[in-house]
Amino acid sequence: MTGILYFSSTGNSLQIAKRVQERFGGSILYIPKYDGDASEFERVFIVTPIYSYGLPTPVFDLIPRLVKDKEIIVIQNYGGMIGGADALFYDYAMQHNLNIMGIYxxxxxxxYTLFLVPPKFYTNSILKSSNKRIDKILDKIENEKYKLPNPHASTKRDTYLKNKGNWHIIGDRFSVNDNCVKCQKCVQICPSNNIAVEDGKIVFKDNCIACLGCYHRCPQKAIVYLDKKSKYRYVNPNVKEKEIGQNF
Ligand SMILES: Cc1cc2nc3c(=O)[nH]c(=O)nc-3n(C[C@H](O)[C@H](O)[C@H](O)COP(=O)(O)O)c2cc1C
Structure with missing residues (x-):
């Protein structure tokens, strides 16, 4: 059976994972809830966003424990700039002797809209063409036209590792405003268990991984970054919000 391991905070990677499942079958598993080594699968897809030209922490932590003999295909998705994240992924996977067949x-x-909000028409046009572009990648995989990054390609490894080490600061800068109704959805969806209720208040601890899931998915838009008043939040409309983080 095919294993489709994904990480997603706002649904883009889940949309892709579901498309992979429609084409190739198999099980979709949310990486933060998966503690296996992929030995149960015949082949494995990893579907992940790019974070700071690299990998989200749950995906970074998954790589070392995967079995070495499985065929692995990686689909990375990004909002603006790859910055060599495909080469970084490949290099990191090679360090752990994984059998990477292709990276797309x-x-x-x-x-990542804490500072800049993309124009609506732009977001809509990317969404509109997304399934077509996913299908092009899946056609290549189906026809075994595998693509790997140039092993000599430059990466932003130092920047990535520095940013990854600082992601907890994002959690320090979140707060909850008066719109909070204490539904505790943020507590439930946080992939690093960084949010808790203490003395009746929502608090952010010190292991935020900067996925921004709480920020984007709070039903009241009550989680704010610094004192910014931005009302813009993003959840991929091609998936059901409550499905993000679930297994299928
Ligand atoms: C902490 C963080 C860092 C990000 N870094 C990058 C980046 O380096 N380059 C980029 O193009 N997009 C970056 N993004 C945007 C995401 O990769 C992109 O929106 C992705 O599709 C989100 O996937 P998801 O909806 O499955 O979580 C970043 C997002 C976050 C939250």
């Missing part, structure tokens, strides 16, 4: 990158709507 795909543009999806930006969800």
């Amino acid at each position: 990158t795909l543009k999806m709507p930006e969800n």
Whole structure:
């Protein structure tokens, strides 16, 4: 059976994972809830966003424990700039002797919107063409036209590792405003268990991985970054919001 391991905070990667499942079958598993080594699968897809020209922490932590003999295909998606994230992924996977068959990158709507909000027409046009572009990648995989990054391609490894080490600061800068109704959805969806209720208040601890899931998916838009008043939040409309983080 095919294993489709994904990480997603706002649904873009889940949309891709579901498309992979429609084409190749198999099980979709949310990486933060998966503690296996992929030995149960015949082949494995990893579907992940690009974070700071590299990998989200749950995906970074998954790589070392995967079995070495499985065929692995990676689909990375990004909002604006790849910055050699495909080469970085490949290099990191090679360090762990994984059998990477192909790595593909795909543009999806930006969800790192703490500072800049993309124009609506732009987000809509990316979404409109997304399934077509996913299908092009899946055609290549089906026809075994595998693509790997140039092993000599430059990466932004130092920047990535520095940013990854600082992601917890994002959590320090979140707060909850008066719109909060204490539904505790943020507590439930946080992939690093970084949000808790203490003395009746929502608090952010010190292991935020900067996925921004709480920020984008709070039903009241009550989670704010610094004192910014931005009302813009993004969730991929091609998936059901409550499906993000589930297995299928
Ligand atoms: C912390 C963080 C860092 C990001 N870094 C990058 C980046 O380096 N380059 C880029 O193009 N997009 C970047 N993005 C945008 C996401 O890769 C993109 O929106 C992705 O499609 C989100 O996938 P998801 O909806 O499955 O979570 C970043 C997003 C976050 C939250």
